[in-house]
Amino acid sequence: MIRRLYKLFPNKSVIVRLTVLHVFRALLEGILLGVLVPILNCLLQPQPDFQSIKIWLIIGGIGFLCYLVLTVISSPIGFGASMKLAEQLRNDVMNRVTRLPLGWFTSDKKAKLARIITADTGLIAQLAVTIGAPAIIAVLVPSTIIVVTFFINWKIAVLFLAVMPVALVVLRWTGNIAAEAAIKLEEAATNIAGKAIELGQAQTVLRAAGKGTEGTVQLQQTLDKHRIVYRKGLKRSTLPDLTYTGVVIAGFVAVILSVTFLFIHQSVSIPEAIVLFILAVRFLEPLAYLIELNGALRAMDNAINRVQELLQTPTLPMAKYPVTDIKNASIQIENITFAYGQNPVIENVSFHCPQGSTTALIGASGSGKTTLIRLIARFYDVNNGAIKIGGTDIRQLDYNTMMNDIAIIFQDVYLFDTTIKENLLIAKPDATEAELKEAATAAQLDEMLERLPNGWNTKTGESGLQLSGGERQRVSIARAFLKKARIILIDEAASALDPENEQAISKAIANIASDKNRTVIIIAHRPATIQSANQVIVLDKGKVVENGSPQDLLNQNGHYAKFLQQHQQRKEWKVEG
Amino acid sequence: MSLKSTDKHQNSPNHTADSTKLMSTKALTRLLSPVKNYLIAGCILAFLGSALGLAPYIAIAEIAKLIFKNPDTSSQTIWLWVGIGIVGAFLRLVLLFFSSRVGHVADAEILHKIRVRIVRHLGTMPLGWFRAKGSGVIKKVMTTDLEEMHQLIAHSLREMIGAVTAIAVSIGYLWVVNWQMTLISVAVLLTMYVSFRIAMRSVTTHMNRLINAETKISTSAVEYADGITVVKTFGVGGRLLSRFDNAVKEHTNAFKIWVSETQYSSAISRMFASEVTLLGVLTITGLGFISNGTLTVPDFLPFLIVGIGLPTAIVPAIHGSQGLRKGRLSASNIETVLLQDVIPESNNSQEPQEYSVAFHKVSFAYSENNDVIKDISFECPQGTVTALVGRSGSGKSTLTHLLPRFYDVRQGSITIGGIDIRQMSSEKLLGSMSLVFQDIVLLRDTVRENIRIANPDATDEDIIKATKSAYIHEVIEQLPQGYDTVLGTGNIGLSGGEQQRLTIARAMLSDAPIVVLDEATASLDPDNEVLVQRALSSLVKNKTVIMIAHRLYTISNAHQIIVLQEGTIAEKGTHQQLLNNQSLYATMWEAQVIQC
Numbered sequence A: 001m002i003r004r005l006y007k008l009f010p011n012k013s014v015i016v017r018l019t020v021l022h023v024f025r026a027l028l029e030g031i032l033l034g035v036l037v038p039i040l041n042c043l044l045q046p047q048p049d050f051q052s053i054k055i056w057l058i059i060g061g062i063g064f065l066c067y068l069v070l071t072v073i074s075s076p077i078g079f080g081a082s083m084k085l086a087e088q089l090r091n092d093v094m095n096r097v098t099r100l101p102l103g104w105f106t107s108d109k110k111a112k113l114a115r116i117i118t119a120d121t122g123l124i125a126q127l128a129v130t131i132g133a134p135a136i137i138a139v140l141v142p143s144t145i146i147v148v149t150f151f152i153n154w155k156i157a158v159l160f161l162a163v164m165p166v167a168l169v170v171l172r173w174t175g176n177i178a179a180e181a182a183i184k185l186e187e188a189a190t191n192i193a194g195k196a197i198e199l200g201q202a203q204t205v206l207r208a209a210g211k212g213t214e215g216t217v218q219l220q221q222t223l224d225k226h227r228i229v230y231r232k233g234l235k236r237s238t239l240p241d242l243t244y245t246g247v248v249i250a251g252f253v254a255v256i257l258s259v260t261f262l263f264i265h266q267s268v269s270i271p272e273a274i275v276l277f278i279l280a281v282r283f284l285e286p287l288a289y290l291i292e293l294n295g296a297l298r299a300m301d302n303a304i305n306r307v308q309e310l311l312q313t314p315t316l317p318m319a320k321y322p323v324t325d326i327k328n329a330s331i332q333i334e335n336i337t338f339a340y341g342q343n344p345v346i347e348n349v350s351f352h353c354p355q356g357s358t359t360a361l362i363g364a365s366g367s368g369k370t371t372l373i374r375l376i377a378r379f380y381d382v383n384n385g386a387i388k389i390g391g392t393d394i395r396q397l398d399y400n401t402m403m404n405d406i407a408i409i410f411q412d413v414y415l416f417d418t419t420i421k422e423n424l425l426i427a428k429p430d431a432t433e434a435e436l437k438e439a440a441t442a443a444q445l446d447e448m449l450e451r452l453p454n455g456w457n458t459k460t461g462e463s464g465l466q467l468s469g470g471e472r473q474r475v476s477i478a479r480a481f482l483k484k485a486r487i488i489l490i491d492e493a494a495s496a497l498d499p500e501n502e503q504a505i506s507k508a509i510a511n512i513a514s515d516k517n518r519t520v521i522i523i524a525h526r527p528a529t530i531q532s533a534n535q536v537i538v539l540d541k542g543k544v545v546e547n548g549s550p551q552d553l554l555n556q557n558g559h560y561a562k563f564l565q566q567h568q569q570r571k572e573w574k575v576e577g
Numbered sequence B: 001m002s003l004k005s006t007d008k009h010q011n012s013p014n015h016t017a018d019s020t021k022l023m024s025t026k027a028l029t030r031l032l033s034p035v036k037n038y039l040i041a042g043c044i045l046a047f048l049g050s051a052l053g054l055a056p057y058i059a060i061a062e063i064a065k066l067i068f069k070n071p072d073t074s075s076q077t078i079w080l081w082v083g084i085g086i087v088g089a090f091l092r093l094v095l096l097f098f099s100s101r102v103g104h105v106a107d108a109e110i111l112h113k114i115r116v117r118i119v120r121h122l123g124t125m126p127l128g129w130f131r132a133k134g135s136g137v138i139k140k141v142m143t144t145d146l147e148e149m150h151q152l153i154a155h156s157l158r159e160m161i162g163a164v165t166a167i168a169v170s171i172g173y174l175w176v177v178n179w180q181m182t183l184i185s186v187a188v189l190l191t192m193y194v195s196f197r198i199a200m201r202s203v204t205t206h207m208n209r210l211i212n213a214e215t216k217i218s219t220s221a222v223e224y225a226d227g228i229t230v231v232k233t234f235g236v237g238g239r240l241l242s243r244f245d246n247a248v249k250e251h252t253n254a255f256k257i258w259v260s261e262t263q264y265s266s267a268i269s270r271m272f273a274s275e276v277t278l279l280g281v282l283t284i285t286g287l288g289f290i291s292n293g294t295l296t297v298p299d300f301l302p303f304l305i306v307g308i309g310l311p312t313a314i315v316p317a318i319h320g321s322q323g324l325r326k327g328r329l330s331a332s333n334i335e336t337v338l339l340q341d342v343i344p345e346s347n348n349s350q351e352p353q354e355y356s357v358a359f360h361k362v363s364f365a366y367s368e369n370n371d372v373i374k375d376i377s378f379e380c381p382q383g384t385v386t387a388l389v390g391r392s393g394s395g396k397s398t399l400t401h402l403l404p405r406f407y408d409v410r411q412g413s414i415t416i417g418g419i420d421i422r423q424m425s426s427e428k429l430l431g432s433m434s435l436v437f438q439d440i441v442l443l444r445d446t447v448r449e450n451i452r453i454a455n456p457d458a459t460d461e462d463i464i465k466a467t468k469s470a471y472i473h474e475v476i477e478q479l480p481q482g483y484d485t486v487l488g489t490g491n492i493g494l495s496g497g498e499q500q501r502l503t504i505a506r507a508m509l510s511d512a513p514i515v516v517l518d519e520a521t522a523s524l525d526p527d528n529e530v531l532v533q534r535a536l537s538s539l540v541k542n543k544t545v546i547m548i549a550h551r552l553y554t555i556s557n558a559h560q561i562i563v564l565q566e567g568t569i570a571e572k573g574t575h576q577q578l579l580n581n582q583s584l585y586a587t588m589w590e591a592q593v594i595q596c
């Protein structure tokens, strides 16, 4: 554990310095206790020898002063190291998270992340510096006392020497048992956190089902499971804790018995016996205290494990010498295959989007359209084949460079819990007022900015839920417009908009697409949009079944023609009372 | 988990303002009252255990005194003291064991109870709360706060009792031996305590600052993960990460300020809390008192054996008191949630005889002075289709959220079969309607349970029938574990259209007399839309339907179309009537025709 902790530490020299300081403090504490021995020896004579005591007192006094100085200077160093460590760990964790593939972000992982980023990192930082000192003291002070005892009575010293390893072994054993229980408890607690978040988000569904007050079956099970795990964990951890206390008490009893025995059989003198008693008490007290530290050590060990596990989650591999220059905005899909799990959802797909072209992707629900967009943005890596932007494999491109050139309008809109303005600025932090206005107008935000009492500063609420469906969608469109990227990927924009807004936004998209330097891929449902594209790709069960200009495809009388027919058909459907 | 540390008393809340302290103490007592007896028993056991725990120390001190005073003390007397020490040590072990068991039993009991209470309560709170405060508060209460309570029940309380007992008994014993020396020891402890209080004087402000920063860290991290696609596209390293960075910096700064403010007082309190200090002080004063005759040599010995150990008990005492404080804070957090207003339920609930729906002069606002729905009245006779149309943001979804009482109206009323929905039990109310909403919510559960939630009594055949009519059955069959596939874990996901069809299957399963559809087919491709539309046709047959649709052609046959504009009804009528009006609806229709 110490090694792993050391690895996590950002500034190694601080921790080394701190440790050295504490070792000195612990040794001094032991030595000061040792000075008590000659003092007592002089004092416990029939005629106390105050003269010799004075010398020892002076020696002790100097040691004592050193000790105080060490105590005072070690504290700011400790706090400083703790702060640095917490900050560093949190940044490390977040940096890692940014580079993880999309598949990692499930609700339970997010719950875990929330715990790690606050509780675990905080705990490690705090404990790394706070239990270091007591742990060192609790081990070194008894050790020095053993050495001192050897000068008085080797038999008792041997007894001490025997007690210490036994205690440490038992401590380790209890620690292992309790650690297991703690890991189980932690898992159950993380589950509960995940479920709790879901409970809040799913209230609508739960209530509609009349389950608002009991939660889902799974939540109930999680709660019950937590209780069981909890009970078991507690049962398992109390026994080892008490066993340790028992061992220390047994040591205590053994020492009392032996010293008494030796004294009664006159193997030790009266002053010796008394000194031995005092040393025994001082020897056993720090040992007993170790069990209290054990809990904290355990907690820290588990926290380190969790942080490390996250820091070692494989990221999307990054090129060693990434290309930081994108020649042009063409997109080349070369025979790619991809599966989320076992079954491929994209199979042997190839097509080419020259710079400045607009490509319409169509296909049945579940045919892989959104997946394709995710692959182009490298949210996942393809299993086979390659995607090239400007002629370079995206796996060779510097991720940030690449993302600077891509804007996406998503099927599932996500807004951050801040204002409308801030949500736009995410796409372009240094955008001018004029740029903001332009994007807003194109995305039909003007009307709603005027209507909403706080305009640009309207709060969007958790994941944007304080806006209406269409408002949310328009903000996300404006966000993409603002970025002015060379490549724009659009997934069903405007699906939640009223006809007038929809029309206006289609126009805006057409406007953007007409830019000669811009490459657009759009998952479209409206014939008007599709007809104005340069090429149409028809996907079916992950394969390209048709590919060509809208006019050519219409003439082929295949999938595309059927798609248009169906579009006509659905217009004839009407809800009848 | 018990976290002990000698060196950083500073890093924990110590005392809150008196008034909140009082309140939170009450909150704590109220929350814990079901396990009161367990707790008292645990404390008594801890008290006895700690008192007896001193027996071996006192025994050693007494033996040392005896043999020094009288070298010829009979070995019997010595063995008697040895016996007392051993028996005391043994009893301590037994008592501590039981005390810990009792505490843990109480702990497991009460925490589960509180969790269940919170879940129950959340189910009765107005939905608005979830959208505003959201999952963050729930998560904190359900985990962090409850853990603090655990710490308190299972550890802090007994720890503190034990430590205080140990200190009191030790001081009592030492007082009997020599009161002057005891006074000196107490003075050292008091100095430590006072400097500790000084170090802790502004703890509330600092703690709040730290907690605030920590909350920000956690929300920004979770938000970052929730919106990871947006982050990757728009914000890598940019503005979004800086929200997180700032929160981290804020935390570090808050900590820095606190540390620099309390540097000296905390160093002093650490100094006085050390055994070495007490050792030094006791040795020097002891020798002084011996040389001037105030103290005899044998009476000095107990101070070296029992007295030096006093600080060992102080650290757990401080820890315990910190645990108590944190626990109190958490208790009041938990109570704040438990005391949130619930949606009022009427005592004598009524049941409608038929399922027509009517809005009577309804007004509603999300925030004060800003009505989103303004004085709206209309009727939907049983078995008819009412379409809500209007520009984005005109209040359509809001109107449909009022019907299941996700929010209560500010003015006016909504009735089902002539009965005010506030007079219906929530079970009956929600049971009478199928809801398909704009924001799709899937639970992290099996596909089967995700559908069955609409009708817990449904058989597997019912479920398959519903999924078949929502054209999602085949997709489900192809998932790795078919209907038993758990959604939202790792490699399992559904496409946008698939999710929408799953929620439609839910509605199909529930077969309630009222159907509310909010853009039920918005993210379907034409291929599927045609199929799902047919399914919807069977779903809405003979039901009272309220539906929101942007594709106006789908609702052109509705019995009535209500056109909303900024929260009021702009027009109302059939498709033909509205076209003839040549007003808002006609413009929208026009825009739509051009589109296709």
Ligand SMILES: Nc1ncnc2c1ncn2[C@@H]1O[C@H](COP(=O)(O)OP(=O)(O)OP(=O)(O)O)[C@@H](O)[C@H]1O
Pocket: A340, A341, A345, A363, A364, A365, A366, A367, A368, A369, A370, A371, A372, A411, B490, B491, B492, B493, B494, B495, B496, B497, B498, B523, B525
């Ligand atoms: N995160 C995911 N994990 C596992 N499988 C997924 C995931 N997302 C989608 N799938 C599966 O991959 C297939 C293709 O999904 P995709 O989202 O690409 O479809 P789509 O063409 O965009 O459909 P729609 O029009 O309904 O949005 C579907 O069968 C879907 O169930």
Ligand SMILES: Nc1ncnc2c1ncn2[C@@H]1O[C@H](COP(=O)(O)OP(=O)(O)OP(=O)(O)O)[C@@H](O)[C@H]1O
Pocket: A452, A465, A466, A467, A468, A469, A470, A471, A496, A497, A498, B131, B366, B367, B372, B390, B391, B392, B393, B394, B395, B396, B397, B398, B399, B438
């Ligand atoms: N939870 C909320 N808190 C505060 N304001 C809200 C909330 N939900 C919606 N609003 C606001 O109330 C107004 C009406 O929203 P509503 O969702 O009813 O619109 P809508 O007609 O359904 O629009 P759309 O067609 O875009 O879905 C909007 O201006 C929206 O910003």
Ligand SMILES: [Mg+2]
Pocket: A369, A370, A371, A411, A491, B495, B496, B497
């Ligand atoms: Mg899709």
Ligand SMILES: [Mg+2]
Pocket: A468, A469, A470, B396, B397, B398, B438, B518
């Ligand atoms: Mg809406």
